[in-house]
Structures are given as C-alpha cells and as structure tokens.
Amino acid sequence: MKAAIIITGIFFLSLPIASLGQQTQIRFVTWRPDPAWVWDQAIADFEARNPGLKVVREVGPHSSTEFHDLVTQKLRNRDPEMDVFFADVIWPAEFAAAGWALPLDRFFPAGEQEEFLKAPILADTYQGRIYGVPVFVDAGLLYYRKDLLEKHGFSPPRTWPGLVRQAKTILARERDPQLIGFSGQFKQYEGLICNMMEYILSNGSSLWNEKDLKGTLHLAKAKEAVRFVRDHIIGEVSHRGVLAYQEPESLALFTQGKAIFHRNWPYAWETANDARRSKVAGKVGMVSLPAFPGGKSVATLGGWQLGISRFSRKPEQAWQFVRFMTSEEIQKRIALFTGRAPARKKLYRDSEILKKHPQFQTQLETFVQAVPRPRTPVYVPLSNIMQRYFSSAIAVADSDIDQLARLASRDMDRVLDLLRGRTPP
C-alpha cells in the first residue's frame, strides 16, 4: 500500500518534468493588438508547425510608456523567463546600450535586413549591430474630412498656416458648436514628442544636435514652431481638451465627425472608414502632414519590433518564433486584417494587400521618408524633459516659451553630457 502511494506520488511529481522535456516554452511579453484573433491565429500556427515549442504570452499595457516600464523591469532583473518582447521603435538603442537586448546579426544578416524598409531597420540598429526585427511601421499622417473640404472648395493643405486658415474658414461657415478644426495628441506623454517633432522638424529645426550633443529647442526656428502650436493649433482651431488626448480620444473625436483635420498613425484609416465604428466612413481623406512655408513635410517614424532578451536561456527557439512572426506570410496577414503597415518592402506590391488597402501605396512614400526620433541610450530622460517643456509651453496661453525652451535645452545638455568622453564599448 505504502509503496503504491509512493509510486503514484513519484508518477505525479514527475509529470511536469516529463512535459517540460517534450515542450520548450517561449515566453512572449506583448500587448494585445487589435483585432486579437489575428495574433492568436499566428501563434497557434507557429505552435502547430513547430511541435515541441509552446508560446506563453504575457500581456502588458497598451501604452508604450507603461509597457516600457514592464519590459525594462524584467530586463533589469535579468529575468530569464522572458524570451521575446515587443519593442517600440525608440527602445532598441537603450536596450542595446544597457546590454539587455540580444544582438541578432547571426540570425538576421544584412542581406535579409534589406527586405525590410530602411527606416525601421536603422532604428533597430545600434553601433553597427541589429537588435530587433520590425513587425509593422507607423508614420504620422494627416486625415481630413473630404466632404467638408470639397464643400468649401479647398484642397488638402500643404502648410500648417494653410491648415489653420482652412479650418477657421470652415468653422466660421459651418457654425457647428460641436465641430473643431484639428485633433491631435497633446497630452504630456510620448505621443506629444511625435506630434511636436513634426512641427519643429518641418520648420527646419531639430530636437537636439546628435553630433554636438547639444539641445536645440531654444533656437528660433524650434521656438517658432512651438509658439505656432500654442497660438494657432491649440488656441484657434482646436480646443483645450486635446491637451489630455492620446490616440484613441483624438481619433474618437474625428470618427464622431467632430473634427475637420486629424493627425494619427496609419491604423486610423481602417477605423475611420469602418461604418460600424465611424460616422465619417467614406468621407475621409489622407495626405502627408503639412510643413511650414519653406520647410519639408516630416512624419515621425513609429512602429513595433520583436526583440530577444539577452537573459533568455533559449535564444535559438526564440529566434524561430521571431522569424515566424516577422515572416512574409504573417506580416501579410497582419496587414490584411489589422490595417497595420507591413515592414517588408515586397508587401507594398502585393496585389491582395493593395486591393484591400489601396492606401498603403500612397503611404509608402511617407514610410520611406519617415524620420525616426534620434537614437540614444538616454532617450527616455530626454523625452521626459521635452514632454515637460512642450506641455508647459502649449497648455498655458501666455507661457514664457523663451525661458522654458532655454531651461529645456540646458537640462537636455546635462543629460547629453553623460554620453561624452568614453565611447561606449
């Protein structure tokens, strides 16, 4: 009897060990993209084609800033559990410098990198080595109400002052108290950098000088752009609510038919033209963002990559998963069913994709020219200084932009100084 109990005990205790022997678990830290079934299906297919590998998903918050905190916490603690992680386009430099991300060059040689759009590959490269494989790309675009612009005899604006003029005219003629001219993302968070960068760079200035490692926000052209946003975008054609908006709120305003112009990423096209979710389906146009007179249109590069943790105990299997999820087949599926723009160049010539998403053809130019936020391991502290500055400058009607900009540049200089002297290994 006793023996029987012991044998049963040993049998049950050994079960988990036995099953571990057969299956390797890959832990994938991600957020839940919309619609989730596309991803569920992709992972199920991966498991079906790779018997012995099992993907365990850990789903984190959707906000890039909060997701960053989750992933970096695991990396900082050298958590061997996490194998593969989703990464925003601004993280690879930081993760690479900190020694958290695994260089993928031996899996992902230059020849294969060429099949992807150049901008995200550059963003994933740090000091000559690659740390991520792009899944989809994002770039800022201008959405507009085709019906309203046509009604009032306008074609999409090429300059920011032109946008303000059109919006003011339409608002004055429509006399709809619910309607506003422009909705964007102006909350104090990372999206604010993406938005403000498009104004500042399209006025021929920059966030900071990457060569001299000096802040440039106090320069006249940069201040001029910020002042324009405060006085004309927020002050004249938007309403104060946008100062608390991230992407979903600002898009909701547009799809409810309450905004003439809207700045967002490519996925907004799907939502805005889906009659179940949008009141303006079919009345939406999309073009490159305006520039300042004499400047060139600038779209901030966004997008997400898959990276492998340096502390993973099974990088080979993790790579199998990354390769599958970034393969042509899966990227095509993601593009078809989520409206996310693929990172693989070839898919922009895919007839099936172009039939369902003709907009990709026009967007391609924007993706090719999209400007990444500067790559640096101290991106997060710099971003926090800039978020504070931009929000303080545009949220208060009589803010002292000269003074605020000087302080922001000075603070950025101090952070950038950390990069001086000894060059990183």
Place this chain on the structure above:
Amino acid sequence: MKGHRSAFPFLFPSLLFVLVFSLYPIFESFRLSFYRLILTLPWLGQKFVGLENYGDLLTDPVALNSLMTTMIFVAVTAVSEVMLGLGMALILNESFRGRGLLRAIVLIPWAIPTVVSSQMWRFIFNDRYGLFNFLLFGEKTSLYLAPLADPQLALMAIMTADIWKTSSFAALIILAGLQIIPDELYEAASIDGATAWQKFRHITLPLVKPALLLALLFRTIDAFRVFDLVFVMTQGGPADTTNVLQFYGYKKSFAEGMIGYGSAISVGVFLFSLMLSLVYIRLIGARILERRETA
C-alpha cells in the same frame, strides 16, 4: 530578564520580516542615493558621488515644483478628508434604521482599488462626455471644461478623486474614537441644559481629538506617497502640474533608469514622511497623556 529572553524566538519571525522587507530596502535606497548609477549607460559604472544627488535635488526646479505640488495635495486632501470624515462619523454614530447598511455603503469608495477608481474619475472628468460637465452645464456643450487638460484644474480634479476615495477611511478611524466616548457624559450635559453645539464643542471634540489626529497622521503620510491617481489620470501633465514627488521618483528610477537620483528622491520622501509622523506622534502622545492625567 529570563522572560525577555524566551520572548525572542517568538519575535524572531516578525523581526526578520521587518528587517528584510522594511529596513533592507530603506538602507539600500540610502546607499544607492550616494551613487551615480544609470542603468542604460552601464559603462559609466556605479560611481560614489557623495551628496551630489542631494545637491542636484535641492537645485532641481522640477523636483522643487513637484514638492510644492505634493505639499498642496497633502494639505488639501488630508484636511478635507478628516473634516468630511468627522461629519460622516458623526452621522454614522447616531442610531437610526439602516445604519449598518449605510456604514457598509460609506466604505465602498475606499474598498475600490485606486487604479479602478482613478480610471472612473478620468471618465467623469472627460471633456466631451464626462458626468462632471453634464452636471455642471447640461446641454450647453460649448461651456464644457477639460479639467484634466487644464493646468489650473488638473490637480484639483485629482484631489477630488482622492477625497472621494479616502474620506471614508478617515470616517472609520474617527467613528472608532466616537464610540469610546461614554454616554453618561452626554446625559450629564443634557441635565445641565447644554445645547447640541455645546455638547459637540466641549465633549465630543476634545475626546475625539486623538482619533482625529490619528486619522490626520494616516492621511498625511498616505497622501505624501500619492502615485496611482496621477499615474492613471494625468501621467504628471498638463504642463507638469500634477507631477507629484513619488511619480517623479518613479519616472527617474524606473523609466529613465537613473537609480541614484531616483533613490535620492525616495529618501527625500521618506525623510519628509518621517518628520511629519514624528510631529504627529508627539501631538497624539501628548493628547493621550493629558487624558490619562485628567481621568
């Protein structure tokens, strides 16, 4: 003496717990606050810089601003919560039908996790479909305010959420204080012909004071560590007007990886809370002694 020694094995588990989970992290924060340690720049190493982080902290306008924001938050919320809590406790101390139910209902806001109630308040303060605007302006949508987008209103909005949430906690502590006041005192006062106000002023208030101070102590320390409301509702904005100290420290340590400087902020918060607690404990201690002497 022998008795003391035999108590040690019994104390050991809790002592170990305090050492590992309270003292060690505090000590470690102190230690790290004397170093320059930036996780994303590992080649800079962990360099001892003495009091440099503290020097930076004292001259960092963002930190000083954030200290100011935190102080306003603490002063307004702690005082309002204790006053509201006193009102609630006085009502809940009366006997009436359904008192048990009401006591349970009053605790609901406190029982809801802060993250959930913060999200709820974010919706209430929404500039387009929020309840706040609807109650204030009804159909006149052109007047609608955007409290979370307005540098002058955002902190107030967050304080409102905090007061709503934790007044009942203060009420609970004060209610316990009210219940130990013997009924005979009120009976005697009635016989002497005291009015309700006189009874409150001369019996209730002096006797409930220790509980009031205790509630104030708990609320002050807790309010000093406010984090989740800001994290969910504003992320420190707009124009940095809701960037409270704990949130700033969190950003430095966890998002920016500036462990040394972040630790210095944590130590600052710790020292401030400690100082405030000492003041309160002194006050409360004095009160209790006073009562013992008169009793």
